[in-house]
Amino acid sequence: MAKSGWQRKDLLGIAELERTEIEAVLATAASFHEVATRPIKKVPTLRGKTVLNLFFEPSTRTRSSFEIAEKRMSADAINFSTAGSSLSKGESLLDTTRNLQAMSPDVLVIRHAHPRVPHQLAARLDTSVVNAGDGAHEHPTQALLDAFTILQHREQLDGLRVAILGDIEHSRVVRSNVLLLRKMGASVVIGGPYTMMPRSAEALGVDVAYSIDEALEGADVVMMLRVQTERQSRMSIPSADEYFALFGLDRARLRRANEGALVLHPGPINRGVEIASDVADGRASLILEQVSSGVAVRMAVLYLLAGGAS
Amino acid sequence: MAKSGWQRKDLLGIAELERTEIEAVLATAASFHEVATRPIKKVPTLRGKTVLNLFFEPSTRTRSSFEIAEKRMSADAINFSTAGSSLSKGESLLDTTRNLQAMSPDVLVIRHAHPRVPHQLAARLDTSVVNAGDGAHEHPTQALLDAFTILQHREQLDGLRVAILGDIEHSRVVRSNVLLLRKMGASVVIGGPYTMMPRSAEALGVDVAYSIDEALEGADVVMMLRVQTERQSRMSIPSADEYFALFGLDRARLRRANEGALVLHPGPINRGVEIASDVADGRASLILEQVSSGVAVRMAVLYLLAGGAS
Amino acid sequence: MAKSGWQRKDLLGIAELERTEIEAVLATAASFHEVATRPIKKVPTLRGKTVLNLFFEPSTRTRSSFEIAEKRMSADAINFSTAGSSLSKGESLLDTTRNLQAMSPDVLVIRHAHPRVPHQLAARLDTSVVNAGDGAHEHPTQALLDAFTILQHREQLDGLRVAILGDIEHSRVVRSNVLLLRKMGASVVIGGPYTMMPRSAEALGVDVAYSIDEALEGADVVMMLRVQTERQSRMSIPSADEYFALFGLDRARLRRANEGALVLHPGPINRGVEIASDVADGRASLILEQVSSGVAVRMAVLYLLAGGAS
Numbered sequence: 014m015a016k017s018g019w020q021r022k023d024l025l026g027i028a029e030l031e032r033t034e035i036e037a038v039l040a041t042a043a044s045f046h047e048v049a050t051r052p053i054k055k056v057p058t059l060r061g062k063t064v065l066n067l068f069f070e071p072s073t074r075t076r077s078s079f080e081i082a083e084k085r086m087s088a089d090a091i092n093f094s095t096a097g098s099s100l101s102k103g104e105s106l107l108d109t110t111r112n113l114q115a116m117s118p119d120v121l122v123i124r125h126a127h128p129r130v131p132h133q134l135a136a137r138l139d140t141s142v143v144n145a146g147d148g149a150h151e152h153p154t155q156a157l158l159d160a161f162t163i164l165q166h167r168e169q170l171d172g173l174r175v176a177i178l179g180d181i182e183h184s185r186v187v188r189s190n191v192l193l194l195r196k197m198g199a200s201v202v203i204g205g206p207y208t209m210m211p212r213s214a215e216a217l218g219v220d221v222a223y224s225i226d227e228a229l230e231g232a233d234v235v236m237m238l239r240v241q242t243e244r245q246s247r248m249s250i251p252s253a254d255e256y257f258a259l260f261g262l263d264r265a266r267l268r269r270a271n272e273g274a275l276v277l278h279p280g281p282i283n284r285g286v287e288i289a290s291d292v293a294d295g296r297a298s299l300i301l302e303q304v305s306s307g308v309a310v311r312m313a314v315l316y317l318l319a320g321g322a323s
Numbered sequence: 324m325a326k327s328g329w330q331r332k333d334l335l336g337i338a339e340l341e342r343t344e345i346e347a348v349l350a351t352a353a354s355f356h357e358v359a360t361r362p363i364k365k366v367p368t369l370r371g372k373t374v375l376n377l378f379f380e381p382s383t384r385t386r387s388s389f390e391i392a393e394k395r396m397s398a399d400a401i402n403f404s405t406a407g408s409s410l411s412k413g414e415s416l417l418d419t420t421r422n423l424q425a426m427s428p429d430v431l432v433i434r435h436a437h438p439r440v441p442h443q444l445a446a447r448l449d450t451s452v453v454n455a456g457d458g459a460h461e462h463p464t465q466a467l468l469d470a471f472t473i474l475q476h477r478e479q480l481d482g483l484r485v486a487i488l489g490d491i492e493h494s495r496v497v498r499s500n501v502l503l504l505r506k507m508g509a510s511v512v513i514g515g516p517y518t519m520m521p522r523s524a525e526a527l528g529v530d531v532a533y534s535i536d537e538a539l540e541g542a543d544v545v546m547m548l549r550v551q552t553e554r555q556s557r558m559s560i561p562s563a564d565e566y567f568a569l570f571g572l573d574r575a576r577l578r579r580a581n582e583g584a585l586v587l588h589p590g591p592i593n594r595g596v597e598i599a600s601d602v603a604d605g606r607a608s609l610i611l612e613q614v615s616s617g618v619a620v621r622m623a624v625l626y627l628l629a630g631g632a633s
Numbered sequence: 634m635a636k637s638g639w640q641r642k643d644l645l646g647i648a649e650l651e652r653t654e655i656e657a658v659l660a661t662a663a664s665f666h667e668v669a670t671r672p673i674k675k676v677p678t679l680r681g682k683t684v685l686n687l688f689f690e691p692s693t694r695t696r697s698s699f700e701i702a703e704k705r706m707s708a709d710a711i712n713f714s715t716a717g718s719s720l721s722k723g724e725s726l727l728d729t730t731r732n733l734q735a736m737s738p739d740v741l742v743i744r745h746a747h748p749r750v751p752h753q754l755a756a757r758l759d760t761s762v763v764n765a766g767d768g769a770h771e772h773p774t775q776a777l778l779d780a781f782t783i784l785q786h787r788e789q790l791d792g793l794r795v796a797i798l799g800d801i802e803h804s805r806v807v808r809s810n811v812l813l814l815r816k817m818g819a820s821v822v823i824g825g826p827y828t829m830m831p832r833s834a835e836a837l838g839v840d841v842a843y844s845i846d847e848a849l850e851g852a853d854v855v856m857m858l859r860v861q862t863e864r865q866s867r868m869s870i871p872s873a874d875e876y877f878a879l880f881g882l883d884r885a886r887l888r889r890a891n892e893g894a895l896v897l898h899p900g901p902i903n904r905g906v907e908i909a910s911d912v913a914d915g916r917a918s919l920i921l922e923q924v925s926s927g928v929a930v931r932m933a934v935l936y937l938l939a940g941g942a943s
Contacts, residue, residue, distance in 0.1 A: 049426075049427040050427075051371075052371070053370065053371030053372075054371055054372070054373065054427060054429075055370065055371035055399075060673065060675065061671075061672075061673030061674055061675035062673075062674070063674065063701060063704065063705075065697075073403065073419065073422075074422060077375075077401060077403065077423065077426065078426060080401055081373060081399075081401060081426050081428075084373065084399040084401070085373075085399075089675075089701075089704040089705075091697060091700055091701060091704070093693065093697065105904070108900075108901060108902060108904075109693065109901070111921060112693075112694060112900060112901070112921065112924050113697065114921075115921040115922070115923075115924035115925045116669075116697065116698060116701050116924060116925065116927075116928050117669040117670075117674060117925065117928070118701075119674075280418075280422060281418060281419070281422070282418060284415070284418075301421060301422065301424075301425040302425070303425075304422050304425035304426055305425045305426065305427065307426075308426050308427070359736075359737040360737075361681075362681075363680065363681030363682075364681055364682070364683065364737060365680065365681035365709075383713065383729065383732075384732060387685075387711060387713065387733070387736065388736060390711055391683060391709075391711060391736050391738075394683065394709040394711070395683075395709075590728075590732060591728060591729070591732070592728060594725070594728075611731060611732065611734075611735040612735070613735075614732050614735035614736060615735045615736065615737065617736075618736050618737070
């Protein structure tokens with residue numbers, strides 16, 4: 014498989030990528046997406062390659078999506094979590110990863126609570142680094158899988174109107190998505206509770222709505238964000254019921270969007286909080302397709318970083 | 324390998340199975356049992372298949388038995404535990420598993436503290452589900468491996484007398500074993516402390532003895548159950564010494580059973596509580612054979628659910 | 634590949650090994666070391682073999698080094714940790730491992746807080762056992778990888794002067810290294826704070842220095858040990874700054890050693906405590922090479938124990 018359009022050692026964020034690089038990932042993902050439909054869902058592409066998964070924050074979805082992608086590519090996957098690691102012995106993250114690098118892995122997949130940790134490591138390591146989420150900064154494979162999912166149902170992103178709704182300020186998903194969508198020619202409107210909107214929303218180059226109804230007008234795609242119910246008290250947001258009444262996506266509200274608008278959510282969803290069950294499970298919802306797309310996109314990223322002759 | 328006698332998508336419990344289906348699993352297990360004796364203990368049967376292991380209760384034995392079975396079949400095994408999963412973020416189990424299903428696994432192996440959770444998931448998922456223990460309800464692969472182990476030493480189960488002794492009420496092992504043994508033509512007597520006997524023991528279709536000596540009379544097979552010493556205070560059972568004196572299996576007691584009676588225990592054993600060390604390590608004991616059988620039976624189940632052309 | 638010079642079932646400690654056996658491991662490791670430099674870092678040598686990793690103490694470095702070695706040899710790796718295991722249900726370690734053995738693994742890699750646990754298990758199990766650290770007793774693969782690393786830069790160990798500095802008393806690394814270095818003809822001097830020196834240091838057959846400056850005189854190799862900062866209060870050692878002033882290896886001190894002396898550290902390092910950052914990252918430092926050597930040495934050990942026809 015040709016790897017035209019991709020030269021980078023790492024995938025750190027959407028911020029760094031050119032439009033052609035985004036297109037390269039999406040085109041590669043399309044060719045891997047089909048693998049999941051085969052009886053034998055495995056390709057020998059990364060046989061003999063080692064991928065280290067370093068997750069310093071809890072994660073079911075992203076971690077398992079990467080692990081499945083790795084195994085489906087025939088790579089060897091090695092998992093680390095914070096508990097039981099040398100980090101608890103006071104070693105610096107850079108020393109830990111340098112040590113891991115000395116074992117000659119081919120790719121390091123890292124999630125960390127602090128922004129730009131993957132960038133700092135990538136600058137110091139020869140190994141390819143994939144950012145699987147760095148604080149509220151970026152989550153590039155999520156934005157890529159969202160774009161890939163939309164493109165299974167739309168010809169192009171160019172010209173689409175995308176509404177992103179909910180806890181904008183604390184979301185790395187938003188940041189990566191806004192960057193990607195704008196680079197690909199879509200327009201974006203964000204909306205959510207006042208206390209969850211960033212101070213300088215306009216600086217993102219997006220339109221800002223303070224009511225969800227206003228944000229939905231004319232939207233071709235609606236991306237709902239998860240309410241971090243576990244942080245609720247700290248964030249002084251209303252109760253789940255109040256949140257749903259004011260900002261939740263139900264069927265009536267969804268009708269404000271364009272005919273046939275697509276609904277996405279990065280998961281895990283809170284039914285009856287940010288999204289009604291019948292919308293989450295309805296015809297417009299691509300939530301489970303996003304999960305399948307995630308494996309294909311991550312296979313593509315691993316291939317572009319570690320596959321074939323270099 | 325032919326899969327005659329098996330049509331099901333899932334293995335949820337012994338309750339659902341016909342005698343011919345039980346025989347199909349046992350016959351398939353026999354052909355995989357031999358693999359463990361080879362220098363290269365691996366067959367390519369499930370190459371390219373993915374098995375997700377979801378254990379919501381601690382387990383060394385069952386989890387590792389499944390994982391070894393999966394790897395010996397060349398499947399890709401992905402492990403989840405409760406800690407660090409989205410479940411801690413309040414997502415429903417059904418949503419979590421739907422998401423996992425969207426990654427196109429071939430089999431989901433699940434252990435959960437609540438009865439019938441595997442059944443509920445199986446009804447809603449296309450993926451094959453294996454019940455690895457649901458509360459005090461069923462543990463079908465345990466009953467199948469017990470039967471397989473007995474059949475390494477006896478021509479048939481038909482006509483055998485099996486005594487199951489100990490904490491009957493809280494045991495999923497008992498339920499699955501009673502169901503299987505009766506379907507296969509064995510007769511079962513249960514016995515244990517009064518506080519550990521179910522209210523309606525006769526409804527199980529078994530004989531009930533309130534002394535271990537009485538239960539052992541005429542037994543061809545003796546299945547001892549683990550005393551959950553960690554729950555002892557809650558269950559108001561006597562001390563370990565008292566328990567052993569009243570209900571423990573020692574050599575003298577074992578002589579009440581038929582000549583050459585077989586001794587089984589699902590493990591982990593409490594030496595000197597429900598079983599004497601010399602019995603656990605003695606000639607009659609099949610405890611370690613049960614462990615080997617477990618791998619073979621789980622290979623068979625995985626094969627019947629995910630192997631070959633469908 | 635020939636396995637001349639190796640007949641043992643287990644690798645328990647350096648104490649048991651003959652010089653020719655140490656040489657056999659090192660020669661085998663040399664042939665595997667090259668694998669890490671290939672684009673496809675995998676050999677089929679242990680395909681179909683199962684290795685169980687039982688770590689009863691936290692470990693990033695050693696555990697992941699073994700796991701990478703196992704996967705690079707195409708073995709199936711199964712991981713256990715204490716949490717969630719039957720051990721928490723009161724089962725004895727011997728019963729647990731007997732059960733694991735009944736699943737027919739080929740090798741058991743074990744780390745345990747108590748000395749000689751691997752030896753006791755090895756005596757009772759047919760499965761090969763590798764000691765990955767038993768209390769303050771032995772850590773044979775660490776000593777072997779240290780020797781292997783030195784031999785990448787020196788013709789032989791014979792005649793070298795090795796200074797081992799720091800927390801001598803609590804270190805399994807020291808014990809295994811002293812045993813190995815002496816068997817191979819090197820001379821060893823140990824030094825460290827008075828409270829960290831063993832009562833009977835001379836019994837080890839090494840020279841003893843109570844100042845680091847004295848210990849460094851004439852050294853060809855300097856092995857620094859980790860200060861267990863997490864145990865600091867218990868061990869009544871001075872503050873990190875004081876420790877560094879008195880016992881830390883900085884550039885000025887290193888000049889007391891022989892021209893071109895090599896610096897090793899088992900990691901994780903405490904920068905500015907037992908070693909200055911510029912020394913740890915400097916030209917003399919082999920710290921990251923030790924990590925690479927670790928994978929090669931563990932591949933060699935696994936090969937000698939489980940590889941080829943038996």
